[in-house]
Amino acid sequence: MKKLLAIFLLAVSGVQAAAAVEIQDVTSPGGIKAWLVEEHSIPFVSLELRFKGGGNLDLDGKRGATNLMTGLLEEGTGDLDSRAFAKARDSLAASFGFDVGADTVSVSARFLTETQDQAMGLLHQALVAPNFDEASLERVRQQVLTGIRSSQTDPNDIAGREFALQVYGDHPYATPYEGTAESVTALTRDDIVTAHKNALALDRVYVSAVGDITAEQLGTLLDKLLAGLPETGAPAPGPATLTFDGKTTVKPFETPQSVALFAQPGMERDDPDYFAAYILNQILGGSGFDSRLMTEVREKRGLTYGIGTYLIPRDYAELWLGQVASANDKVADAISVVRDEWSKLAKDGVTQEELDQAKTYLTGAYPLRFDSNAAIADILVGMQMDDLPISYVETRNDNVNAVTLEQINRVAAELLKPDELTFMVVGQPAGL
């Protein structure tokens, strides 16, 4: 690969958007809301469910419970044990993905039109009545512990963990939602049952579907699929207080290439200046584009293979995060260039030419994202979670184009905080 596409350590949300899809706002007879794009040319459906909350909902002393619970959803329900469930699913050629993040539990399903009812019946059982049997609990617990063990000696994981600890104070974001070896070892079946009730509730579910299904069919499907889930779940933790000391911290770890994360305060998704900040990030370190940091750190100096920055509006914190990896004898230079570029951008802003180029790229690339049923379903559910209207797909590019040079440079001066830009370096960096 010539370019590094994505090596985010923290989940990136905040889907931007604009394209030629006809989105329907569907409410099921039972009151479940969903967005739908009908696409009847291929006989299958992509369905996305998102439950807000995720690992943030873990109770005190139960870190990792939501993660382990999510891993157990496909391990049997009713008469079906783990293997019988998987065989039933595969016999239908359906696929169900269950995933968890700090803010969200995600369920991604793909199923053929022909066997839709059976596939959804199976998924319903898994979501509403998982067995959480002891044998599966132990087996999946060991898998989670294996992952935790591996992450202890992975420089990227170490950097993410140490940085979160430093930035997020006592918020759940400060610790991995996978939990620690101790906390996961101590989890009981009751903890898993509680995590299930707390996380998978109707008051926090967002739904999108794309494919060979009508609005009426989707409504009926959703009522059956989600019947039996509790109306309400556990309360969310509330906003995090972030700390950026502006320093460079080194965590020594014997490896040839240092991994650096850097961050400063970000911006809320609904801020009126968000589009200006978004374009500013594109110019500074956005992907798919010759950003200033790619030009200065990689193209001119050969200090890295990839460097990127991301505006990350999480549910309870906003960061402007970046990442770079450089050989131990070069990472100090890379960091120095990043700090210089940060200050320069805060002081001098961007040029009209840079703004125009970024707008052309962003507005052109937006419709290209809508390139499969699965991708569209993902975008639609993300928009709902960000509280964006359906019309956003039409107005998004206009909003990008409406940003003026004056506005973006005001935002650059206000938002970029070189003194708060904080680095976490894992490796054996020379000169730091």
Next chain:
Amino acid sequence: MRAILKPMGLTLVLYATTASAQAEDVTTFTLDNGMDVVVIEDHRSQALTNMVWYRTGAADEPAGKSGIAHFLEHLMFKGTDKMAAGEFSATVAANGGTDNAFTSKDYTAYYQQVAADRLDLMLKMEADRMVNLQMTEQDVATERDVILEERNMRIENSPQALFSEQADAAQYLNHPYGIPVIGWRHEMEQLNQQDALTFYHQYYAPNNAILVVAGDVEPDQVRELANQYFGPIAPNPDLKPRVRPQEPPQLAERRLNFSDPRISQPYLVRSYLAPERNSGDQRQAAALTLLASLLGGDSTTSYLATKLQFDTQTAVYTSASYSGMSLDKTEFNLIVVPAQGVELADAEKAMDQAVADFIAAGPDPEDLERIKTQFRASEIYAMDSTNSRANRYGAALAIGLTVQDVQDWVPTVLDISADEIIAAAKTVLDRRASVTGFVTPSEPVTTGTEG
């Protein structure tokens, strides 16, 4: 829950319809100068993927120049006599598109995703850099630092990747598949402009390239534009047949012990030299594909999972994998991550016993049918991603398969019998042609000291 299996008869009819629809929207032709063209129509959106594939990769490099195919891929963005360094990607971005490239052992490919009305410009630029590449010494020196950082990121910082390099080198006694795509570091450090240009002039030519355009396009339109831009480029008359040094009989199994303080979870890997897909002759590869699915495809229902993770708690993870998508002989791989307290040697014994039992008993008919059902459905799901389809056809043609071979693949897999799977297993799972690796932690170096 048996009832849920009933309607499969209906879906079979459906699959057949879709498979033929898929064949209808793929058009292929060859320009007079030998350049192959594949057009995949998908009019769901107004976007397209444009790809130029070269039938050359890391396994075609001269001895001692490992990494030059990939290094050249980077340098292909450094300009021509008409375009400045970086201008190619900047132009794609200025047209609202994205671009990138990748190198494998057998091919190198360049692609753009862009609005369909920009195809003209993309083809013009790709044709330009097929023959007019230029670069400065300074660009070469800086980009060499970039690929060394890429090696740091992908390989040096990952003990698992370091071990894979060693295992590949042990698997191939003579064939260049034993050399890493990114290159050995000591050879990468010496790569220069002349090496890149020599490789470029030898392999970058229309008679060694495949154009794949997928998306909201018409075949006639692509034919016209391809003729306009690539048509005038002369073929390279000195292009030689792709014959690499082949493997001798492998008579001695190889065993590797690899330790690294950055490994926290021990695991074992077994690879066997295995045949690849060949044009008009894909049955053995299809049998091996099913064998991998049956043995270790699904993390819950596969044979290894059943024996090592459910019937006994020997492992926390097992897998079997195989892909026949290569020009020459490839590998069939098994991985076992043992449970806490289980020695690697015991896990290996359990793995070998399970494989032997599988071969003795033959595949469970229900398991085989379920896996074939998923293959049938994969034809439908594959229609959803134009990019994946472009990749599938491009990669196939780059390794000597044809459009027909691609379209025959799933029907061939569906036609494979249990006996053929067991026969393939008996032939390929031969310890003399295998590499077994034990990957373990070594004593960690005390953190907190400068190294």
